[in-house]
Amino acid sequence: MSAPDTIDLMPLEQYEAEQARRASPFPRLWEVLDTVKDPEIPVLSIWELGILRGVEVAGDTVIVTITPTYSGCPAMDAVAEDIAAAMQAAGYHDCRINTRWAPAWSTSWMSAAGREKLRTYGIAPPGEARLHCPHCQSTNVELVSEFGSTACKALYQCRACSEPFDRFKNL
Numbered sequence: 552m553s554a555p556d557t558i559d560l561m562p563l564e565q566y567e568a569e570q571a572r573r574a575s576p577f578p579r580l581w582e583v584l585d586t587v588k589d590p591e592i593p594v595l596s597i598w599e600l601g602i603l604r605g606v607e608v609a610g611d612t613v614i615v616t617i618t619p620t621y622s623g624c625p626a627m628d629a630v631a632e633d634i635a636a637a638m639q640a641a642g643y644h645d646c647r648i649n650t651r652w653a654p655a656w657s658t659s660w661m662s663a664a665g666r667e668k669l670r671t672y673g674i675a676p677p678g679e680a681r682l683h684c685p686h687c688q689s690t691n692v693e694l695v696s697e698f699g700s701t702a703c704k705a706l707y708q709c710r711a712c713s714e715p716f717d718r719f720k721n722l
Contacts, residue, residue: 562659568604580606580613583641590629591701594672597630601660604651613638616649618656620703621722658722675707675718684709685716 561569572581584603589595597603597617605616615634619627631648638646658677661669666676670685684692689711699706699717708715 562657564654564657565601565660568601568660571605572598575606577606577608579641580608580638580643583637583643584615584634587630587633587637590626590633592669592672592674594668595665597634599662599665599668601658601662601665602630602656612645612647613643614647614649616651618651618654620656622652623702626701656722658719661719669719673716674704675716677719677721682707682718684712684714686714687712 575581581598584606585596585598587597587603589597589600589602592600600620602617602620603615604618607614607616615638617627617630617634627650634648635646638644661676666678669676673685675682675685681690682692683690684707687709689709691710692707693710694705695708695715696706698704701717703722704717704719706715707718
């Protein structure tokens with residue numbers, strides 16, 4: 552959350568991805584991909600998480616480009632399978648998934664809607680200057696472990712409501 556007198560800046564990579572999506576001649580493909588959720592956080596689409604980087608068509612082949620949240624992310628195989636299944640179900644039978652490693656994914660690529668969905672789901676989003684418990688909004692929280700339910704999250708506990716919660720690490 553930004554202070555009232557600040558303006559959030561979007562990283563160049565995210566700006567370019569959003570511009571490419573707006574200018575894409577394949578809006579139906581983007582709509583299909585919006586149905587693909589992150590397998591570890593099923594309230595977030597791969598677009599909202601920021602790992603969906605592009606969609607192209609070459610002949611009859613749909614080419615979907617994704618960037619993993621980190622190089623060892625075990626969910627990426629499931630994401631690729633879910634993309635292929637969504638494309639198949641929508642009638643696109645030839646789909647190739649490209650993995651782009653550079654530039655590396657950043658939590659700043661998450662959409663504002665995605666950050667709010669994280670909070671509602673009970674995960675503190677990255678990038679907030681002051682950490683709030685996603686359950687009760689208290690700032691009286693403590694780090695329990697640098698590793699939460701996945702390697703890209705840390706585990707915290709709220710001292711006000713006693714609830715544990717994950718926080719996406721700032722990457």
